[in-house]
Each structure stands twice: as C-alpha cells, then as structure tokens.
Amino acid sequence: MIFWTIVVLLIGVPAVILGVPALRRSLVTPHIFALFKRILPAMSDTERDALEAGTTWWDADLFSGRPDWDKLMKLPKPTLTAEEQSFLDVEVRHLCELVDDWESTQVWQGIPAPAWQYARDKGFLGMIIPREYGGKAFSAYMHSQVVMQLSTRSSALAVQVMVPNSLGPAELLLHYGTEEQKNYYLPRLAAGKEIPCFALTSPYAGSDAAAIPDTGVVCMGTHEGRETLGLRITWNKRYITLGPIATLLGLAFRVVDPDRLLPPGTDTGITCALIPTTHEGVVIGRRHWPLGAVFQNGPTSGKDVFIPMNWIIGGPQQIGKGWRMLMECLAAGRAISLPSTSVGTAKLAVRGTSAYCAIRRQFKTPIGKFEGVQEALARMGGNLYMMDATRKLSALAVDLGEKPAVISAIAKYHVTERGRAVVNDGMDILGGKGICMGPSNFLGRAYQQIPIAITVEGANILTRCLIIFGQGAIRAHPYVLREMHATADKDQRRAELEFDDAFFGHVRFVCANAARGLWYALTGASSAPVPQQADPAMAGYYRAVGRMSTAFALLTDTSMFVLGGELKRRERISARLGDALSMLYLVSATLKRFEDDGRQADDAPYVHWSVQDALHKAQLALAGVLDNFPNRFIAGAVRVLLFPFGMPYAEPNDDLGGDVARAMQTAGPSRERLLADGFLADDLRDPVACGELAFALLPQVDAIEHRLKPAVRAGQLGAMPQTLPLLDQWSAHAVSLGLLTPEERRTLADFARFTDLSVHVDDFSPDLNAAVDAEQRRRMTAPAIVLEV
Numbered sequence: 001m002i003f004w005t006i007v008v009l010l011i012g013v014p015a016v017i018l019g020v021p022a023l024r025r026s027l028v029t030p031h032i033f034a035l036f037k038r039i040l041p042a043m044s045d046t047e048r049d050a051l052e053a054g055t056t057w058w059d060a061d062l063f064s065g066r067p068d069w070d071k072l073m074k075l076p077k078p079t080l081t082a083e084e085q086s087f088l089d090v091e092v093r094h095l096c097e098l099v100d101d102w103e104s105t106q107v108w109q110g111i112p113a114p115a116w117q118y119a120r121d122k123g124f125l126g127m128i129i130p131r132e133y134g135g136k137a138f139s140a141y142m143h144s145q146v147v148m149q150l151s152t153r154s155s156a157l158a159v160q161v162m163v164p165n166s167l168g169p170a171e172l173l174l175h176y177g178t179e180e181q182k183n184y185y186l187p188r189l190a191a192g193k194e195i196p197c198f199a200l201t202s203p204y205a206g207s208d209a210a211a212i213p214d215t216g217v218v219c220m221g222t223h224e225g226r227e228t229l230g231l232r233i234t235w236n237k238r239y240i241t242l243g244p245i246a247t248l249l250g251l252a253f254r255v256v257d258p259d260r261l262l263p264p265g266t267d268t269g270i271t272c273a274l275i276p277t278t279h280e281g282v283v284i285g286r287r288h289w290p291l292g293a294v295f296q297n298g299p300t301s302g303k304d305v306f307i308p309m310n311w312i313i314g315g316p317q318q319i320g321k322g323w324r325m326l327m328e329c330l331a332a333g334r335a336i337s338l339p340s341t342s343v344g345t346a347k348l349a350v351r352g353t354s355a356y357c358a359i360r361r362q363f364k365t366p367i368g369k370f371e372g373v374q375e376a377l378a379r380m381g382g383n384l385y386m387m388d389a390t391r392k393l394s395a396l397a398v399d400l401g402e403k404p405a406v407i408s409a410i411a412k413y414h415v416t417e418r419g420r421a422v423v424n425d426g427m428d429i430l431g432g433k434g435i436c437m438g439p440s441n442f443l444g445r446a447y448q449q450i451p452i453a454i455t456v457e458g459a460n461i462l463t464r465c466l467i468i469f470g471q472g473a474i475r476a477h478p479y480v481l482r483e484m485h486a487t488a489d490k491d492q493r494r495a496e497l498e499f500d501d502a503f504f505g506h507v508r509f510v511c512a513n514a515a516r517g518l519w520y521a522l523t524g525a526s527s528a529p530v531p532q533q534a535d536p537a538m539a540g541y542y543r544a545v546g547r548m549s550t551a552f553a554l555l556t557d558t559s560m561f562v563l564g565g566e567l568k569r570r571e572r573i574s575a576r577l578g579d580a581l582s583m584l585y586l587v588s589a590t591l592k593r594f595e596d597d598g599r600q601a602d603d604a605p606y607v608h609w610s611v612q613d614a615l616h617k618a619q620l621a622l623a624g625v626l627d628n629f630p631n632r633f634i635a636g637a638v639r640v641l642l643f644p645f646g647m648p649y650a651e652p653n654d655d656l657g658g659d660v661a662r663a664m665q666t667a668g669p670s671r672e673r674l675l676a677d678g679f680l681a682d683d684l685r686d687p688v689a690c691g692e693l694a695f696a697l698l699p700q701v702d703a704i705e706h707r708l709k710p711a712v713r714a715g716q717l718g719a720m721p722q723t724l725p726l727l728d729q730w731s732a733h734a735v736s737l738g739l740l741t742p743e744e745r746r747t748l749a750d751f752a753r754f755t756d757l758s759v760h761v762d763d764f765s766p767d768l769n770a771a772v773d774a775e776q777r778r779r780m781t782a783p784a785i786v787l788e789v
C-alpha cells in the first residue's frame with residue numbers, strides 16, 4: 001500500500017499534472033517560465049538583430065536530429081541559363097585573358113586598366129542588379145561561377161569584381177533604398193559608372209563592428225545653397241575594399257541627436273548612407289597592401305562632413321536600422337563571395353599540382369606515385385570536391401530565396417579553411433617550384449594571400465566560435481528561439497502559453513533524441529532514414545548523418561541545459577558543436593552533388609574520401625565536447641548513451657587515398673568535373689597551361705616508353721632522357737633503328753618542351769627589383785605564344 005502511494009505521488013501525480021495542459025499551465029509553467037527569464041543571458045539589440053537576421057534551411061533539418069533527405073534531394077541541381085553560360089564562356093574568359101596575376105602584382109600593382117574597364121563596361125559590377133535598372137540579374141549560382149572562374153586566374157581581379165556584388169551599396173539599395181535612390185544609383189552601378197565600396201570597419205571596431213565610434217550628428221546645414229536638416233559625420237575607417245578608387249562610399253556610422261531635431265521616438269543608432277566621394281571632406285585614395293595583393297583596399301576618413309538626410313539609405317525613416325540591414329544582407333553575400341574565391345584558388349592549386357605530380361620525376365618515378373605525395377594529393381582532391389559541393393548547395397539556397405545565416409557562416413569558414421589546406425598541401429608537393437617567386441610560380445601568391453579570405457567577412461576564429469553555433473543553436477533549433485521570444489513578450493498570458501508549448505515540445509524533443517541516439521548506437525543506425533532514390537553505395541553515409549545529427553542535437557541541448565548563458569563564453573565547447581553541425585552540412589552537400597552529377601562512378605573516390613573524413617571530424621568534435629564538458633557525470637552518461645561501443649567512424653584509409661590521388665592524375669571527364677569552369681590559358685607563358693599540355697601527352701609518352709622497354713633492356717637504346725637536347729639525340733637514334741615513328745618523336749619532343757616549361761623556375765639578375773622590372777617589360781612586350789593543339 002505504501003509502495004503504491006509512493007508510486008502515485010512520484011509518478012502518477014506529476015504525469016497527470018504534466019499531461020493535462022490546463023493543470024500544467026497553471027501549476028508548472030509559470031514557475032519554469034520565471035526561472036527561464038532569470039537565467040536567460042542578457043541580449044543586446046545588436047545581438048538580437050544578428051540572431052534574427054536571415055533564414056534557416058537545411059541547418060534546421062540537421063538540428064532536428066531527423067534530416068528530411070527527400071526534401072534535399074528533390075531540390076534542383078544548380079544550373080545556368082543559356083545567357084549566363086554564354087557570359088561565362090565569352091566575357092568571363094576574355095576578362096581572365098586580360099589579366100596576368102604576376103604582371104598585375106609586379107608591374108601595375110593593380111588590375112590592368114583595360115581589364116578593369118572591360119569589367120565595368122560589360123556589367124561585371126552589376127551582376128546582382130535587376131534588368132529594369134540595366135543590371136545582369138544573374139542567379140546567385142552564376143555570380144558564384146563568375147567569381148570562382150576569375151579566382152582561378154587572379155584573386156585580385158576576383159575580389160574587385162566580387163565586392164560590388166556582395167554586401168555594399170547595390171545590395172543595400174535593392175532592399176532598402178528609396179525609389180529615387182534606386183532610380184539614380186542602380187543604373188549607374190550596373191553600367192560601371194560608379195565604383196562602390198562599403199565602409200564599416202574602424203580601427204577600434206573590427207570583429208565587434210557594432211561598436212563603431214563613427215558618428216553622424218543631426219543638425220541643420222547648407223547643402224546646394226539651401227539650409228537643410230542633415231548629419232555632420234566624422235569617420236575613420238580602414239581595410240575598405242575598392243575604397244581608394246571608389247566614387248560612391250557606403251558608410252556606416254552611429255546617429256546622435258543631441259538637439260532633438262528628429263521626431264520624438266526616432267530610434268537613433270547604426271545608420272547607413274551613400275556619399276559621393278567627390279563630396280567635400282571625404283578623404284580616400286591611400287592604399288593598404290594586404291599581403292602583397294593588389295586589389296584596391298585602403299582607409300577613408302572625414303571630419304564634420306555635412307550630408308542631407310536623403311543620403312541615408314532608405315531615407316530618414318531608416319535611421320538606426322543600419323545594423324539589421326547589414327546583418328540581413330550579409331547572410332546571402334557571405335554564402336557566395338569567399339566560398340567562390342576559395343574554390344577557384346583550390347581549383348588552380350589542384351590543376352597545377354596534380355599535373356605536376358604526374359610529369360615531374362624523381363628517383364626515376366613520377367612524384368605522384370610516392371605514397372607520401374599521394375597522401376597530400378588525396379587531401380587536396382577530397383577537400384576540393386567537398387568545397388565545390390558546399391559552394392553549389394549554398395548558392396542554391398540563396399537562389400531559392402533563403403538568406404541562410406548559419407549556412408553562409410559554415411560555407412565561409414569551412415570552404416576558406418579547406419582552401420588554405422589545399423594550397424598548403426600544393427606548396428608542400430611543389431617543393432622549390434612553389435617557393436621561388438616569378439611568373440612560372442602559379443601557387444606562391446595564393447599561399448601568400450590565403451589568410452585574406454580567412455580574415456574578411458567575419459574573421460574565421462570568430463565565425464567558428466561565435467557565429468556558426470552561437471546563431472545556429474538559437475536560429476536553427478526547433479524550440480529555443482520560440483522560448484526566447486516568449487520571454488520577451490510583454491503580454492504575460494500569451495507569453496506563458498507560447499512558452500508552455502515551446503518548452504514542453506523541447507522536453508519531448510530531448511527525450512526523443514536520447515531514445516533515438518541510443519537506438520542508433522545499438523543498431524549501427526541501420527534504421528536511420530535514407531532518401532528514396534539514394535545510390536545504395538552511399539546509403540551508409542546518409543544513415544551516419546542521421547546518427548550524428550541526433551547525437552549533435554542531444555549534446556547541444558545537454559550543453560545549453562548544463563551551461564546556460566555560460567555556453568556563450570565557453571567558446572571551445574560551442575565551436576566544437578559548430579564543427580559537428582558544419583561537417584554534417586558539408587557531407588549533405590557532397591552527397592547531393594554526387595546525385596546531381598548523375599552518380600558518376602569515377603567520382604566515387606572523392607565522395608568516399610571527403611565524407612569519411614568529415615564524419616570522422618564530426619565525431620572528433622563531439623568527442624572533444626564530451627572530453628572537455630564541465631560536468632563529468634553528465635558527460636559520461638551522454639557518452640554511454642550515444643557511443644556505448646566507442647567512436648564509430650574511421651578516417652579514410654590509405655587505399656582510398658591512393659584511389660583519389662590516381663583519379664586526380666588521370667586525364668578525363670572525372671578530373672574535368674573536379675576542375676570544372678576554371679580558367680585555363682592557351683598561352684605557353686602560363687605555367688599551368690604548360691603543365692596541362694605535358695599532362696595531356698603523358699599517356700602517349702608512357703605507352704612509347706613501355707613499348708621501348710625491351711629495346712632498352714636489350715641494350716639497343718639507353719634509358720629515355722628527360723631533357724630536350726639529350727632526348728632529341730636519343731629519339732633520332734630510335735627513329736633510325738625503326739623503333740619510333742617520326743610522329744612519336746614529335747610527341748616526345750613536345751612533351752619534353754612542355755615539361756621543361758612546367759618545371760622551370762625563374763631567376764633574376766642580382767639587383768632583384770630592376771631585374772624583375774626588366775623581365776616584366778620583356779614579357780609584356782613579347783607576343784603571347786598561343787597554342788594550336
């Protein structure tokens with residue numbers, strides 16, 4: 001009897017109270033709600049704007065613990081219209097031909113004037129502007145394709161084209177401009193008559209850009225001879241891309257209204273305005289020199305510069321709304337710009353390095369056959385496949401109308417980091433060829449400048465620690481934002497109802513994830529969902545994502561429950577949770593790309609390598625959270641629940657790495673898909689072009705060498721020499737013996753010539769500066785050596 005009384009009291013009564021909504025809402029919810037309000041970390045307006053800006057998408061599925069694969073797989077493959085394809089094939093290619101990265105850097109210290117003029121005239125600066133204003137109205141995917149291709153030629157060119165199409169005057173005008181502002185500026189921006197820049201960063205407000213000290217004081221002043229209400233702005237900005245040559249300055253500053261000239265209740269704060277750089281008091285022109293890169297970048301300042309109110313983007317009613325505007329526009333732009341430039345740089349690195357590995361011999365063996373080199377090559381190929389997949393899926397999200405705040409941060413961080421890894425591996429493989437600067441070095445500049453992509457549009461450490469998970473945990477979580485909104489609602493009754501619904505939904509969510517996490521762990525996730533049409537060879541990866549997504553969701557809630565507001569400061573915990581979420585996004589993008597490309601069997605090694613690597617990294621991230629979790633008991637319990645038999649996912653093995661390295665060194669459709677839409681010059685002055693030409697002849701050269709082996713063994717011929725004069729004599733002898741046809745002799749000679757150009761390293765006379773200048777003048781006046789292949 002006593003036993004049953006205890007059971008009823010401990011289980012039955014709480015079950016009835018929690019199970020009957022009316023009882024629960026009157027007896028339980030108000031207390032939890034009050035507690036929640038007390039422990040919720042304080043949030044500033046700028047933090048709230050950042051959190052609420054943009055939309056959630058596939059990240060929310062990954063957060064749910066049950067991603068809906070069919071939804072993802074049914075999304076269209078990103079494609080170009082006929083007009084976009086033609087622009088890529090003709091105008092973008094031509095612009096690439098007008099720029100030589102070495103020349104721009106060494107001679108012009110900028111993009112050559114004809115190339116920049118061509119970019120302006122042909123509408124490269126107006127790719128995101130609608131046709132009604134004379135713009136190209138390209139899709140986000142096309143925009144990404146353009147920036148990516150330009151990056152395979154010159155990163156400085158890509159940056160100068162990218163910035164006007166990213167967060168800046170055009171984007172802000174499109175969303176918030178008055179009709180008058182749009183009608184005046186958008187056609188001028190589309191036609192390249194205005195060069196825009198956007199200035200937010202100040203010397204003492206970098207990552208914490210909401211802390212800018214630049215001010216606009218509301219006051220009366222004279223504009224065009226008339227007394228008018230306006231702002232007296234003082235600013236000091238740095239790092240502004242296109243700033244030194246801009247004609248139109250987008251400026252963020254803080255409005256203050258000491259004389260109360262604005263209507264009562266106007267919410268002063270961060271505000272954005274457009275200022276012609278010819279306006280009196282605007283200081284531009286000086287340049288920074290970012291790691292030797294020559295895109296235009298520099299400081300701007302102004303002291304007590306008076307502007308009329310109608311120069312504020314969107315007019316006076318947009319005073320104080322600048323931060324929200326920037327956060328909303330950043331979500332889309334960040335998904336395109338730096339992921340695209342990083343993929344372009346990685347394609348350049350992979351094209352040049354993989355060809356070099358196949359043609360460069362040491363110890364009488366192509367270096368790409370050494371296991372150590374294959375290990376680095378495999379990382380390059382696997383990373384590039386996944387980077388490109390992530391770029392495409394993120395651009396697709398923007399084309400579908402999303403402003404993917406979390407996904408764009410994931411793409412920015414992980415694609416730029418992998419870009420850096422690809423370039424590092426390429427440099428290690430190239431050896432001295434990558435070290436010595438000169439026109440024959442195709443990777444040295446990329447290596448020098450890769451930290452730029454890491455730093456801009458949200459420096460990567462901050463993006464990893466604060467943005468991906470900090471925003472993701474709240475934005476993409478199915479319940480947390482609703483709970484937070486409820487606490488902010490002034491209507492107590494409505495707030496409690498909303499909170500009750502969200503909170504108990506949240507409790508059910510946690511219980512379901514715990515049960516599913518254990519079930520998946522015990523069964524190897526064999527029942528986790530797989531899309532209906534999935535390639536059976538990839539089914540295990542979908543299941544693995546299901547399992548890790550459940551584990552991630554449970555660990556996220558555990559961390560929020562145990563650490564509460566402290567989680568914001570425990571960046572190493574939240575960064576690892578963000579890493580796990582990011583890896584699941586990258587795997588999703590890779591699996592979708594494989595399906596979109598028509599399940600190409602030859603591409604499978606890239607998919608297997610990159611997915612296994614990312615699942616292993618996701619698992620390491622979750623293990624890192626558990627290892628460092630402050631509450632050891634809870635960490636132990638969660639580990640037993642989610643990983644009772646240890647960590648399940650191994651790194652890609654050596655055989656798989658070897659398959660990837662061989663695929664990269666095999667000419668054909670799979671390699672072309674990996675390198676698709678990169679620029680390849682048809683000029684023998686370009687080291688990458690020379691490498692490709694030698695690489696293309698390699699199968700024929702290998703076949704000849706193989707055929708002649710018996711003759712070499714029998715002593716009829718010496719071993720085939722690599723260098724031209726010796727090869728010439730050797731092949732003449734072989735022809736005279738009837739072992740080689742004249743045509744084969746020509747093939748060998750071409751191969752040796754292209755290889756020679758490809759392995760060539762520049763040298764200069766002792767006075768390096770003068771020598772580099774002279775070499776440049778010689779190169780610039782020499783005609784292009786155009787190939788006829």
Ligand SMILES: Cc1cc2nc3c(=O)[nH]c(=O)nc-3n(C[C@H](O)[C@H](O)[C@H](O)COP(=O)(O)OP(=O)(O)OC[C@H]3O[C@@H](n4cnc5c(N)ncnc54)[C@H](O)[C@@H]3O)c2cc1C
Pocket residue numbers: 197198199200201205206207208238239240241242290297452455456457458459460461462463465466571
């Ligand atoms: C080449 C270049 C071009 C640029 N173009 C523009 C432009 O056109 N317009 C414009 O307005 N700005 C521009 N910027 C500014 C750029 O966006 C900022 O540099 C960037 O946001 C970082 O600011 P910072 O360099 O002052 O670094 P800081 O803010 O000083 O950061 C230093 C380090 O601290 C880390 N950090 C900061 N806060 C946190 C945190 N809470 N948690 C963890 N780590 C943190 C950062 O990740 C970084 O590693 C450009 C910068 C460069 C270098």
